[in-house]
Amino acid sequence: MSLTFTFDPAVTPDLRDGVLDLWTDVSNAGGSVGFVPPVTREDIRPELVKHMVGMAEGRTRLLVGHDEQGRVAATAFLALNTHRLMRHWLWLYTVMVHPRHQGRGYGRDLMAAAADAARTCDGIEAIRLTCRGGLGLERFYESCGYKEVGRVPGAIRVAPGDDRDDVFLLLPLG
Numbered sequence: 093m094s095l096t097f098t099f100d101p102a103v104t105p106d107l108r109d110g111v112l113d114l115w116t117d118v119s120n121a122g123g124s125v126g127f128v129p130p131v132t133r134e135d136i137r138p139e140l141v142k143h144m145v146g147m148a149e150g151r152t153r154l155l156v157g158h159d160e161q162g163r164v165a166a167t168a169f170l171a172l173n174t175h176r177l178m179r180h181w182l183w184l185y186t187v188m189v190h191p192r193h194q195g196r197g198y199g200r201d202l203m204a205a206a207a208d209a210a211r212t213c214d215g216i217e218a219i220r221l222t223c224r225g226g227l228g229l230e231r232f233y234e235s236c237g238y239k240e241v242g243r244v245p246g247a248i249r250v251a252p253g254d255d256r257d258d259v260f261l262l263l264p265l266g
Contacts, residue, residue, distance in 0.1 A: 110164030
């Protein structure tokens with residue numbers, strides 16, 4: 093089985109709730125998506141609203157993957173740059189695959205679909221993303237073609253005494 097990806101899907105209550113559930117489940121499984129477990133849907137909701145405001149304003153675009161039951165199983169948000177000198181690349185945020193689908197290659201599928209989606213955006217030549225060090229995520233992204241281009245040691249404080257590097261990666265689309 094594989095996921096079915098949609099770029100810029102219609103935002104319905106089911107989609108919104110599906111993304112909220114995904115983000116909560118990924119966070120509670122220890123995923124590096126801006127939260128530290130335990131979290132509730134209500135903890136996540138304000139951050140999802142920020143993403144959706146960006147979508148409504150045309151600054152952010154959503155890529156969603158649905159599983160064979162039609163459930164939201166993966167997401168990535170593509171954020172366009174508004175700075176006139178940086179409009180040739182975009183940010184990839186909140187890259188998630190549901191824990192029940194881990195280990196099936198869906199993460200690679202999501203990253204390939206995100207690159208394909210970015211290529212449809214006028215003038216976009218590269219994707220940038222950041223990840224939390226200490227989890228091996230940079231190795232995963234590098235295996236998807238990204239190159240580490242910077243690192244800020246200890247920039248992310250997961251808990252007192254548990255600081256992680258903020259790792260910057262780039263994927264040229266040319």
